[in-house]
Amino acid sequence: MPLTPLQTYFPIGLVLLVGSGLALVLLLLANVLGPRRPNAAKMSPFECGSVPVGSARDRFGVKFYVVALLFIVFDIEAVFLFPWAVLSTELGWAGYVEMLIFVATLVVGLAYVWKKGVLDWAE
Amino acid sequence: MTQTTGKLLGWILGTALAIGFVVVMGQLAIGPAAQSMVPAPATSAGLTEVLFYVLAGVTIAGAAGVALSHNILYSAIGLLMALLGAGSLYVFLSADFLAVAQLLIYIGGVLVLVLFAVMLTNRITEITVSNTSLGLWGGLMLFVAVAPVLLAVALVTPWATITPAAAAHTTETIGDALLSRWLLPFEVASLVLLASLVGAVAIARKEIKAD
Numbered sequence: 001m002p003l004t005p006l007q008t009y010f011p012i013g014l015v016l017l018v019g020s021g022l023a024l025v026l027l028l029l030a031n032v033l034g035p036r037r038p039n040a041a042k043m044s045p046f047e048c049g050s051v052p053v054g055s056a057r058d059r060f061g062v063k064f065y066v067v068a069l070l071f072i073v074f075d076i077e078a079v080f081l082f083p084w085a086v087l088s089t090e091l092g093w094a095g096y097v098e099m100l101i102f103v104a105t106l107v108v109g110l111a112y113v114w115k116k117g118v119l120d121w122a123e
Numbered sequence: 124m125t126q127t128t129g130k131l132l133g134w135i136l137g138t139a140l141a142i143g144f145v146v147v148m149g150q151l152a153i154g155p156a157a158q159s160m161v162p163a164p165a166t167s168a169g170l171t172e173v174l175f176y177v178l179a180g181v182t183i184a185g186a187a188g189v190a191l192s193h194n195i196l197y198s199a200i201g202l203l204m205a206l207l208g209a210g211s212l213y214v215f216l217s218a219d220f221l222a223v224a225q226l227l228i229y230i231g232g233v234l235v236l237v238l239f240a241v242m243l244t245n246r247i248t249e250i251t252v253s254n255t256s257l258g259l260w261g262g263l264m265l266f267v268a269v270a271p272v273l274l275a276v277a278l279v280t281p282w283a284t285i286t287p288a289a290a291a292h293t294t295e296t297i298g299d300a301l302l303s304r305w306l307l308p309f310e311v312a313s314l315v316l317l318a319s320l321v322g323a324v325a326i327a328r329k330e331i332k333a334d
């Protein structure tokens with residue numbers, strides 16, 4: 001018997017429910033049961049153990065933006081790869097070449113970004 | 124004085140255009156579709172219905188958070204809720220590939236980009252009014268003009284309900300369509316991605332070199 005979408009996605013829903021529920025319950029328990037004796041050192045933001053420097057709401061380097069965009073471009077490419085991958089044998093060499101053109105176009109972009117030095121992280 | 128008159132005229136024109144658009148669309152698209160539809164039979168509220176309304180509520184609450192929040196970072200979190208809700212609504216339509224794509228691209232990618240764009244801006248914490256160019260009265264006029272039309276459309280249309288079909292795998296169909304019938308748009312999509320990448324580097328390059 002074919003399953004309805006609700007039945008198919010029941011395990012995912014269960015994981016979501018348990019995951020968010022666990023986080024909420026743990027936060028609530030810590031809030032209710034934990035002792036609260038604040039002092040200046042405890043209330044300061046945690047920066048890997050060192051003394052905090054400045055506000056967290058600082059301007060980010062514009063480099064991060066290009067890297068994020070690079071991630072999205074190849075994220076979309078990966079999503080487009082799925083429909084081709086499940087049909088790759090049926091589509092044969094024609095489909096392979098078509099996908100190759102698609103990927104090659106994006107590789108041109110990667111090469112351009114690389115050449116422009118966006119990927120060089122050292123100052 | 125003339126500026127106020129001009130603004131008022133602009134709002135009246137905009138309102139008229141919006142109403143005209145809704146009416147024309149109603150006659151062109153919704154009317155014929157409404158006639159061919161069978162009115163939905165009244166269904167009892169099962170688990171599916173409850174879940175649907177919960178997810179729709181999450182989507183709308185997230186969208187409202189985006190529009191109403193004064194803190195732009197909270198707006199981004201609201202966008203996360205709205206996108207997540209919309210993605211889960213795709214599941215109700217048996218569009219599994221679309222739901223996964225929504226999760227991977229919009230939540231995993233676009234939202235991160237939006238957050239980066241927010242954090243790249245200079246004075247995040249000082250933003251108080253989201254859009255000052257949008258007058259309260261103009262918005263109210265537009266709302267009063269358009270809301271009845273939209274409400275009428277929503278109430279008059281005999282919405283058809285489709286019983287949830289078996290969860291089919293849409294990925295094969297999409298792959299077949301993309302690589303045969305819609306090949307050109309598919310390849311053009313790669314060019315759009317390339318253009319966005321080159322554009323981002325071109326805009327940010329000066330700053331990257333200055334670093």
